[in-house]
Amino acid sequence: MPKHGKLYRNAVKDIDLSQKFDVSEAMKLVLQSAFAKFDETVDVAMCLGVDPKHSDQMVRGAVTLPHGLGKQVRIAAFCKGDKEAEAREAGADFVGADELIEKIQGGWLDFDKAVATPDMMAQVGKIGRLLGPRGLMPNAKTGTVTFDIANAIQELKAGRVEFKVDKAGVLHAPLGKKSFGADKLLDNFKTLIETVMRMKPSAAKGTYLKSLAMASTMGPGIQIDPLSVRRFLEG
Template sequence: MPKHGKKVRQAYEGIDRLKAYEASDALGLVLERAFAKFDETVDVAVNLGVNPKYSDQMVRGAVSLPHGLGKTVRVVAFCKGENEEKARAAGAIEAGGDDLVEKIRGGWLEFDKAVATPDMMGVVGKIGKILGPRGLMPNAKTGTVTFDLENAIKELLAGKVEFRVDKAGVVHAPIGKVSFGVEKLLGNMRVLVDALVKLKPASAKGTYLKAISVSSTMGPGIKVDVASLRRAE
């Protein structure tokens, strides 16, 4: 079995792996145990009581976090005409149609998010096999297929997070940086969880929020008492 390094072992010391901590305490432990030299990202994993193999139990959406994500987001826009100028003015690093598609086909993928006007989705579909696996495909359900490109781009730049439940029924999403501190991270996590609750499928039975854990990029995962997170409101 591979052995963990000294810093990793120290990060886990004193943590009860079976205990679900109060939300603020869990985040406090995450910040306390972060040991990387860079400002680690804090992620949340939410285990939902859904079966994603059924289309009516697929949970997918996007939410704007009140405190952002603490990182620079590079956005491209698939559009044409005057929308290209509007997209660039709103903060897109690239905007265009067939020319942008060909650039991406040529191997350029130096962006984090993509938006598109509805009339451009036929063009975007040509590179669906490139964008899809990387989570870069614009989608109406996450607000990235719209004629209101300016607002969509500004939301992404401000810290809008897209999420989608995986095959195991878990949603993974970033909620900020270690440098944010407990209060801002808690605020972001609460908004994300609230968004998930609002998207609960009518066909989902039993407990919906089954388990929640938080972790930093290099640190240990800490279980969160779901009830305490809801009380934090």
């Protein structure tokens, strides 16, 4: 079993990691225990009571966080004709059609998100095996395949987060940077959790939000009492 370093041990020495905290206290502890010299990202992980093997229990979507994510998002836009100028004006970093696809086929993947107009998806599908495993494949369910490409780009630039449960029913999502402070990070968390709760599949039985935890990039996972989430949303 790997050993934690001195900085990590010092950060958690006064925290009972087996305890479950309410949302606000958990956020306080996450920020308190973040020890890296860089501006760490704060993430949340939720275990949902769904079985993703069944399509009617898949939880997948996107949400624009009110305070963004605190980082520059490089966007590739697959489009042609008038939509190319629209994408550039909206702030896309890389815009094109066949030539952009050929560049990616050659091994270039220097971007964070991708959007596409529906008429480009047949061509984009040719590089699906390159984009898919990296989470870069445009998808209509997350709003990244659309003719309203300017709006999609602006939302991604503003801090739009895409999420999807993994095979174990766990959903991971970033909430922003440590430097945001507790209030902004909690606002982002509230927007995310409200969206996830609204997306509960009708086929999912039993407890939907089974467990969740927050952590900074290098810090420990702080468990949250699922019962406190409802109080937090109503507060």
